[in-house]
Amino acid sequence: MDYAKESLRLHQQWGGKIEVVATVPANDQESLSLAYTPGVAQPCLAIRDNIDRSYELTRRHNLCAVITDGSAVLGLGDIGPEAGMPVMEGKCVLFKTFGGIDAFPLCVKTQDVDEFVQTVYNISGSFGGINLEDIAAPRCFEIERKLKEKCDIPVFHDDQHGTAIIALAGLTNALKVVGKNKEEVRVVFSGAGSAAISITRLLLLAGYRDITLCDKFGAIYQGCPQLNWAQQEIAKVTNLEGRRGNLADLLVGADVFIGVSAPGLVTPDMVRTMERDAIVFACANPTPEIFPDDARLGGARVVSTGRSDFPNQINNVLAFPGVFRGAFDVRARDINEEMKMAAAQALAGLISEEELSEDYIIPKPFDPRVVPAVAEAVAEAARRTGVARI
The missing domain is CATH 3.40.50.10380 (Malic enzyme, N-terminal domain)
Structure with a gap:
């Protein structure tokens, strides 16, 4: 069609x-x-x-x-x-x-x-x-x-936080598939806009340590001259080793690639330089930074995109309906970081150890369990953190 x-x-x-x-x-x-x-x-x-x-x-x-x-x-x-x-x-x-x-x-x-x-x-x-x-x-x-x-x-910018919740959920399960720990993996982003910065903040909160963002000028680092104020803030807590270079340079030895940028920026040869059992989240829409077949050709073990015609779709509809449902159910004053974290954990937890595979790290958008599970987790977190009114 x-x-x-x-x-x-x-x-x-x-x-x-x-x-x-x-x-x-x-x-x-x-x-x-x-x-x-x-x-x-x-x-x-x-x-x-x-x-x-x-x-x-x-x-x-x-x-x-x-x-x-x-x-x-x-x-x-x-x-x-x-x-x-x-x-x-x-x-x-x-x-x-x-x-x-x-x-x-x-x-x-x-x-x-x-x-x-x-x-x-x-x-x-x-x-x-x-x-x-x-x-x-x-x-x-x-x-x-x-x-x-x-x-x-509650005030919620879905382009930031919905994407972050689902990316964290998917990455949580992807690491289980490849047998790596969040504290030890090196994560590289293509893109340094709202989605990349929000995902980074949530990953840091979840315990990821080694994250570097890259925009069209190259690696984001503290003191980088062309950064806007939001990028300057995130540069203070990322790329702690002060890496420089373009995306291809940064991907050498990386465990995880997360793309929220533009089409066709990553090649199979670039993926080949990543660590064994690499994870590739190429989320540019409708054309990803690299298509799944090409990513796998380069040796990627787990691949996710924003498209519905490939496995492991990063789709915001997995997050925002349940997040707001949970917030509304307890008449929350806010949607805070703990509620976002709870939503990501609930999403990841919907896939059992037996179901988990390279092509199934995140629930599908029409899975009827998604909204109730996310809503319940968000409501509980709202009560726990004192932002619920009922």
Whole structure:
């Protein structure tokens, strides 16, 4: 199937992928008076007296805002907020389909950090959580940090944290397959944007020690002149040996490659220079840094991509529906690092030792166990860390 052509045709036919559906009647005088005036005044007064009752008396308890500025939409770049709407609507479909969560797309027409933050904060009382989407780095880091400081509901940038959760889960099981320890492996990234930095932070929290990021200029190291502020921060805790060189140089002797960058950057010959039983996560979409057959030709033992037509797909739908489901179930104020770690551990734990193999290190997106397992783990972590309200 020509997915591009068929999707465009269907979007024209659909005229949008979501709609608002009333859950109560308003088709006679009595039902109208209960759903609206005069009866609706009573729940309004109850919420005035106790704002937390907005979760009980409105749909807020199960409503997530999916918000972008259109500056980094898929692999298309800065195409503008209106052009990002099909993706935001699609994300809302996934929230509902996989997590049973109502979601509403919002595309904000500004790339000023403070203006964006204030806009989102001003509407945050209407929602139980905020999912940031397709916002360019490094602005996305500052936006998320400021919103988390201002809002009393979960704020989650899926491009960062969803990818990080699944990468950690997959890598946890991949290391089991090849019989290596996280404390001893050397990890090399291609890419130094939002996904790479977020994955790195979670890997460090999980106990990985030797991580080096590489962008188009070469290795990221402390004092590197062309880094933005977010890259400067991550450079303080990575590449502790101060390695220099390009991606090919860095891959020599590496145990793990994680690509969140651009197509075709890795060759079989580059993989051959890696350590025995190398692990390759080539997640650029739709064309990975190296295709699985080529990676295996170079000697890789475990290979993962972002594509659904190869084994071990790194797909964010494995994370965000369950993460938000768990956060909403306990009315969490935040999605913290412990909750992300719990989500990754839950995902990895769904595959038994008997099932684990080179082509099965992470559950498939339609595995019905995924969302309940992730949600339960996230909810438990929220309670344990004191961010749950119920």
